[in-house]
Amino acid sequence: MDMCNSNVELVESHLNNKQKRKFVSLGMNLEKVFCILEAKGVLKPLRPKFPKFIQKNGGYCKYHQVNGHSIRECRAFKNAIQDLID
Numbered sequence: 001m002d003m004c005n006s007n008v009e010l011v012e013s014h015l016n017n018k019q020k021r022k023f024v025s026l027g028m029n030l031e032k033v034f035c036i037l038e039a040k041g042v043l044k045p046l047r048p049k050f051p052k053f054i055q056k057n058g059g060y061c062k063y064h065q066v067n068g069h070s071i072r073e074c075r076a077f078k079n080a081i082q083d084l085i086d
């Protein structure tokens with residue numbers, strides 16, 4: 001690893017720490033949370049933006065309605081929940 005790359009990583013990790021959002025732990029399965037919020041009409045699934053990038057492997061994200069990551073790993077969904085709480 002050369003100096004330039006390591007510096008970039010340092011800056012990025014610093015920025016990430018600064019901007020890192022603290023997510024409230026709901027103590028619930030995120031899939032369950034999504035079901036509840038969707039049923040209440042509080043949250044709607046996003047329209048899939050990149051249907052060409054759908055991957056066969058990986059979980060299915062009910063929020064993005066795409067394959068490739070599970071809703072448990074979905075930052076956008078966690079952000080949406082946090083927006084509702086804030």
Ligand SMILES: [Zn+2]
Pocket residue numbers: 061062063064065069070071074075076077
């Ligand atoms: Zn997602």
